[in-house]
Amino acid sequence: MSKSAPLDERILEELRQIVGPDGVVIDPAERAVYGYDATPGHRGRPDAVVFPTSTEQVREVVALAARERVPVIPRGSGTNLSGGTVPVSGGIVLALTRMNRILEIDEANLTATVEPGVITSQLHRAVEQRGLFYPPDPGSQAISTIGGNLAENAGGLRGLKYGVTGDYVMGLQVVLASGQLIETGGKNVKDVAGYDLTRLFVGSEGTLGVITRATLKLLPLPEHRRVALAIFSQLEAAARAVSAIIAAHIIPATLEFLDRGTVEAVEDYAHVGLPAGAEAVLLLAQDGPREAVDREIERMAEICRREGAGEVHVAASDAEGDRLMAARRYALSALARRRPTTILEDATVPRSRLAEMVRAIQAAAERHRVEVCTFGHAGDGNLHPTCLTDERDREEMARVEAAFEEIFEAAVRLGGTITGEHGVGLAKREYLPWRLSPATLDVMRAVKQALDPQGILNPGKIFAEQGRRRRVVHAA
Amino acid sequence: MSKSAPLDERILEELRQIVGPDGVVIDPAERAVYGYDATPGHRGRPDAVVFPTSTEQVREVVALAARERVPVIPRGSGTNLSGGTVPVSGGIVLALTRMNRILEIDEANLTATVEPGVITSQLHRAVEQRGLFYPPDPGSQAISTIGGNLAENAGGLRGLKYGVTGDYVMGLQVVLASGQLIETGGKNVKDVAGYDLTRLFVGSEGTLGVITRATLKLLPLPEHRRVALAIFSQLEAAARAVSAIIAAHIIPATLEFLDRGTVEAVEDYAHVGLPAGAEAVLLLAQDGPREAVDREIERMAEICRREGAGEVHVAASDAEGDRLMAARRYALSALARRRPTTILEDATVPRSRLAEMVRAIQAAAERHRVEVCTFGHAGDGNLHPTCLTDERDREEMARVEAAFEEIFEAAVRLGGTITGEHGVGLAKREYLPWRLSPATLDVMRAVKQALDPQGILNPGKIFAEQGRRRRVVHAA
Numbered sequence: 001m002s003k004s005a006p007l008d009e010r011i012l013e014e015l016r017q018i019v020g021p022d023g024v025v026i027d028p029a030e031r032a033v034y035g036y037d038a039t040p041g042h043r044g045r046p047d048a049v050v051f052p053t054s055t056e057q058v059r060e061v062v063a064l065a066a067r068e069r070v071p072v073i074p075r076g077s078g079t080n081l082s083g084g085t086v087p088v089s090g091g092i093v094l095a096l097t098r099m100n101r102i103l104e105i106d107e108a109n110l111t112a113t114v115e116p117g118v119i120t121s122q123l124h125r126a127v128e129q130r131g132l133f134y135p136p137d138p139g140s141q142a143i144s145t146i147g148g149n150l151a152e153n154a155g156g157l158r159g160l161k162y163g164v165t166g167d168y169v170m171g172l173q174v175v176l177a178s179g180q181l182i183e184t185g186g187k188n189v190k191d192v193a194g195y196d197l198t199r200l201f202v203g204s205e206g207t208l209g210v211i212t213r214a215t216l217k218l219l220p221l222p223e224h225r226r227v228a229l230a231i232f233s234q235l236e237a238a239a240r241a242v243s244a245i246i247a248a249h250i251i252p253a254t255l256e257f258l259d260r261g262t263v264e265a266v267e268d269y270a271h272v273g274l275p276a277g278a279e280a281v282l283l284l285a286q287d288g289p290r291e292a293v294d295r296e297i298e299r300m301a302e303i304c305r306r307e308g309a310g311e312v313h314v315a316a317s318d319a320e321g322d323r324l325m326a327a328r329r330y331a332l333s334a335l336a337r338r339r340p341t342t343i344l345e346d347a348t349v350p351r352s353r354l355a356e357m358v359r360a361i362q363a364a365a366e367r368h369r370v371e372v373c374t375f376g377h378a379g380d381g382n383l384h385p386t387c388l389t390d391e392r393d394r395e396e397m398a399r400v401e402a403a404f405e406e407i408f409e410a411a412v413r414l415g416g417t418i419t420g421e422h423g424v425g426l427a428k429r430e431y432l433p434w435r436l437s438p439a440t441l442d443v444m445r446a447v448k449q450a451l452d453p454q455g456i457l458n459p460g461k462i463f464a465e466q467g468r469r470r471r472v473v474h475a476a
Numbered sequence: 477m478s479k480s481a482p483l484d485e486r487i488l489e490e491l492r493q494i495v496g497p498d499g500v501v502i503d504p505a506e507r508a509v510y511g512y513d514a515t516p517g518h519r520g521r522p523d524a525v526v527f528p529t530s531t532e533q534v535r536e537v538v539a540l541a542a543r544e545r546v547p548v549i550p551r552g553s554g555t556n557l558s559g560g561t562v563p564v565s566g567g568i569v570l571a572l573t574r575m576n577r578i579l580e581i582d583e584a585n586l587t588a589t590v591e592p593g594v595i596t597s598q599l600h601r602a603v604e605q606r607g608l609f610y611p612p613d614p615g616s617q618a619i620s621t622i623g624g625n626l627a628e629n630a631g632g633l634r635g636l637k638y639g640v641t642g643d644y645v646m647g648l649q650v651v652l653a654s655g656q657l658i659e660t661g662g663k664n665v666k667d668v669a670g671y672d673l674t675r676l677f678v679g680s681e682g683t684l685g686v687i688t689r690a691t692l693k694l695l696p697l698p699e700h701r702r703v704a705l706a707i708f709s710q711l712e713a714a715a716r717a718v719s720a721i722i723a724a725h726i727i728p729a730t731l732e733f734l735d736r737g738t739v740e741a742v743e744d745y746a747h748v749g750l751p752a753g754a755e756a757v758l759l760l761a762q763d764g765p766r767e768a769v770d771r772e773i774e775r776m777a778e779i780c781r782r783e784g785a786g787e788v789h790v791a792a793s794d795a796e797g798d799r800l801m802a803a804r805r806y807a808l809s810a811l812a813r814r815r816p817t818t819i820l821e822d823a824t825v826p827r828s829r830l831a832e833m834v835r836a837i838q839a840a841a842e843r844h845r846v847e848v849c850t851f852g853h854a855g856d857g858n859l860h861p862t863c864l865t866d867e868r869d870r871e872e873m874a875r876v877e878a879a880f881e882e883i884f885e886a887a888v889r890l891g892g893t894i895t896g897e898h899g900v901g902l903a904k905r906e907y908l909p910w911r912l913s914p915a916t917l918d919v920m921r922a923v924k925q926a927l928d929p930q931g932i933l934n935p936g937k938i939f940a941e942q943g944r945r946r947r948v949v950h951a952a
Contacts, residue, residue, distance in 0.1 A: 155666045180915040188892055190631050190824055192679050243584055349664065351585055352582075352585050415663055416664055439652070447926055450919075
């Protein structure tokens with residue numbers, strides 16, 4: 001869809017009728033804030049930002065947009081890292097942040113039913129108070145919304161053992177591109193009545209429907225949790241330790257990796273006691289029944305030592321465990337303050353190819369003389385090569401772009417993917433054909449066409465126009 | 477799609493060219509065997525049965541069928557319980573049983589890559605030999621194929637803790653209705669590059685594509701497992717025990733229910749020591765780290781006693797545990813020998829509605845004077861009301877049909893679904909609109925239309941023609 005015409009006063013008045021006057025923002029400065037998200041270099045400008053407070057209002061707004069063929073861009077907190085909420089064709093940004101109620105926590109069926117604007121960590125706290133557990137924990141959990149997590153199928157630090165957002169979605173209420181409302185799934189643990197539309201909408205990046213309610217699966221909160229940190233002077237030794245832990249049939253709750261540059265940045269930022277000169281740090285956590293956790297954390301520490309870790313700290317207390325985990329949580333903030341622009345990427349490989357991938361990242365960074373630090377979910381093979389740069393410097397940005405091209409090419413060559421948990425959005429749509437065959441892309445386009453024939457839902461995302469390449473910097 | 481014309485000799489010759497002469501069956505008696513599956517009362521007749529041995533052969537057969545607009549009905553072992561493999565419009569039954577190789581067990585990435593004809597329990601044994609675990613265990617696991625499990629998103633006895641088949645599918649190779657080959661997913665634990673086509677094909681009952689290879693997720697084999705059996709003189713007490721176990725934040729590996737009729741049939745059949753007159757039996761299993769398993773199995777036994785179980789046996793050994801589990805595994809065989817026709821149904825409710833659902837089943841059976849015994853996955857709310865009848869007796873079958881209508885109506889009224897793990901197929905397509913709204917069905921039809929515009933893949937399944945009602949007995 002090409003750029004839409006600005007909304008005329010008649011449509012704006014209808015929008016105000018639907019959501020109330022304070023639910024429609026058209027002031028240029030206020031609107032501009034909804035023109036970008038956490039992804040550097042991508043910017044658009046919506047014609048209006050609309051804040052519905054109910055499913056019925058979402059339904060009416062989308063029906064109006066369908067009638068008028070106006071783009072609708074669903075949005076939560078805008079922590080997206082692939083430009084997925086950028087209104088490249090103008091239209092209506094549908095900000096779901098006012099639909100932020102936890103509607104129910106059903107302890108008998110172990111479900112939570114929430115509106116899309118609920119903040120992820122708010123849900124964590126609400127269920128943990130009842131001894132329950134919602135595992136998905138994306139890095140932005142303190143700010144991100146569940147709706148955004150659903151749209152991107154967000155992952156997090158607990159993905160290895162517990163899976164990602166999609167693994168916890170039992171049912172959805174979705175407003176279709178026509179404005180019709182449907183429900184998928186529900187509270188049944190098993191339900192095979194028709195196609196799995198729930199999983200089709202999860203991760204569809206707002207291009208197939210607007211999620212207005214979700215029923216999420218909960219688990220009992222693990223009884224016990226322990227954390228360890230292992231410091232390696234060689235990257236290969238850390239990668240061997242990851243493999244050896246899996247080979248020992250231990251699936252840790254968390255198995256994170258930080259490279260030398262990330263370790264230095266974190267230490268400089270937060271003084272958590274990481275040694276200078278470590279080539280790699282593994283951060284390990286296990287949760288579950290007390291005896292098993294104690295046994296497995298010691299076993300993992302032993303494996304790390306055997307594979308060549310110089311130091312291994314097993315946290316003696318929860319407080320110490322939290323402090324060690326903070327090293328990983330601080331990684332992005334610590335890196336982000338070093339240069340004006342931080343590009344957090346998302347290359348993922350089968351876990352057996354981890355060391356090869358890290359080396360490919362380092363080689364690409366050196367070849368193009370850009371600064372890339374890498375951290376991420378080693379157990380998942382989900383790495384976050386993070387480039388510290390300055391988007392105003394076009395010559396450097398061209399090198400950044402070239403380095404990332406090599407990185408994604410390496411990920412795909414190693415059997416991996418261009419995005420493990422951040423989504424395709426705008427930032428990677430030109431790379432998607434590297435990962436998917438033309439026939440696979442055709443199937444996805446056919447699904448998009450079937451569900452949104454007018455192309456009004458989050459246009460320009462996932463699918464590239466023919467022949468275009470990615471550019472990190474777009475005209476602001 | 478209406479009934480296709482019989483295949484002419486030219487097409488048969490082309491099929492023989494593709495799969496070899498011994499891969500094409502046209503003898504009427506041999507073909508007739510592929511006209512039905514494990515679902516009573518549904519029968520068709522294929523024009524040919526074709527046995528490919530490679531993906532390339534599947535591709536060529538489907539491309540030929542697309543060109544000639546001939547129906548293609550993918551089939552594994554035919555253990556389907558919803559008529560999903562019945563060739564109602566003739567055409568080619570594509571029997572995938574000769575594509576039965578386990579291609580790889582990747583211990584580093586914890587995956588198994590298999591062809592669709594691999595028998596489920598054969599995969600279990602192969603991975604367990606390496607200390608690994610493939611949890612989905614449908615009742616027909618000794619006969620069923622992985623391809624069939626994938627097509628139906630099969631469940632099993634371990635669903636409560638471990639989920640269903642779809643939760644273990646990381647990637648698929650699929651032949652589309654056009655004959656084109658695509659791959660979805662892969663060995664990456666996280667991958668959000670485009671829509672989740674993997675989960676769209678899983679459970680699509682052969683209507684969207686032919687799965688020719690699957691990469692499945694494995695877990696470490698649990699260290700320890702224990703089984704217990706609790707006998708109740710009141711249904712409500714058993715249901716309370718189920719709720720109390722979940723409320724105690726224990727998620728057992730297995731939590732099965734057998735009603736009085738099933739208990740009597742099993743005891744009569746296998747003499748496993750179940751007492752006469754028990755109103756309900758719960759079969760419990762837990763697996764995991766030894767200490768946690770011992771603690772939780774005792775805790776569950778205690779909860780059962782507290783809620784009113786007359787007897788609770790905790791198996792002292794693996795052998796005794798297997799013997800207790802056999803009570804559940806024998807249920808269908810034990811019931812099946814009592815009358816000529818056994819109809820195993822699949823009503824599912826949120827687990828908190830279990831007792832209400834069992835009572836609704838009993839009331840429907842009494843009202844229509846039919847014999848229905850109920851067993852199933854209590855922890856999942858996934859019940860198998862099993863009707864013992866005789867499909868030759870049309871008057872009785874009308875009552876059976878009426879009773880099941882009430883049962884499905886009750887399941888939907890209680891927030892449940894018409895099928896938890898058996899699929900819609902032919903047997904329930906007229907009930908699907910009870911569970912799904914017209915708009916939801918329209919989305920599913922649009923997806924079907926997008927992927928199979930000619931309607932050649934497993935025609936007549938999932939979607940009912942307008943206005944028809946289900947009939948258990950079709951003309952043979």
